[in-house]
Amino acid sequence: MPTRPRTVAFDVVETLMSLEPLRPRFADAGLAPELVERWFDRLLRDGMALTLAGDYEPFPAVAAAALKTLSRGDLDDDTIAHVLAGFHELPAHPDVEPAMRTLADAGISMVCLSNGTTETTTRFLEHNALDHHIDQVISVADVHSWKPPVRVYDHALSQIGRAPHEVALVAVHAFDCHGAKRAGLTTGWADRLEGVYSDVFIPADVVGHDLVDVAQRIATLPEAGQDS
Structure with missing residues (x-):
């Protein structure tokens, strides 16, 4: 008990x-707003995978890498930074x-x-x-x-x-x-x-x-x- x-x-x-306000930033980057959940699931998966392999990368680095992978490499660093800057106002x-x-x-x-x-x-x-x-x-x-x-x-x-x-x-x-x-x-x-x-x-x-x-x-x- x-x-x-x-x-x-x-x-x-x-x-x-709440991650909802990130959707307009995804749209700004040319990504479908409904991909926010897929991106965050990938972010968690990749962070856990690093841990299982005995390695570690901090949240911002894994978040950026997951976003770049989700876009198949089409986003430049400035665009990724714009999307992730949304974390400052969630x-x-x-x-x-x-x-x-x-x-x-x-x-x-x-x-x-x-x-x-x-x-x-x-x-x-x-x-x-x-x-x-x-x-x-x-x-x-x-x-x-x-x-x-x-x-x-x-x-x-x-x-x-x-x-x-x-x-x-x-x-x-x-x-x-x-x-x-x-x-x-x-x-x-x-x-x-x-x-x-x-x-x-x-x-x-x-x-x-x-x-x-x-x-x-x-x-x-x-x-x-x-x-x-």
Whole structure:
């Protein structure tokens, strides 16, 4: 039985950060706007593939390479930079702020754990007035490994200073929850991106339609040592 965490670690891209405003920039580059999802899936795949091979490249480099591959090499460096500059102004999904407020009201602290850079995540939080909810930003760059290997979550735990059962990972990606579960964390998954939680992954402890639903369910989990 999962227990109420003392800290929630949020995934960032797609969980907190909406990629929708990148569509006009794809159009500016001559790419179909609906290719945003395909590009981001390739980006995640390539980052994970590097990790599996024992190598590492940071998010911006992998994002640029995935965009160049998607265009079959037709985009020049300036055009790629124009598309990726959109990351500096991406909005938060509508359910993010109320979910964070729910956790804060419950006395649960929050951090971010991202495949992206610390700088981009910090800028996103400040741009969307969410930074006052987040105690720290943790990037996979610190351990040169994309999620979901266990060492990424172990590093996050060491940075937070808590035991695995005291921390919950919240994401819209089932693979992220699977990795966190392997590291002993509680997990919360919102279905607004994937719709169905894949059967090949360890089930999440808390499932909700959006982040508010997940936050409310996490806040009502029994405390450790408390009868459920």
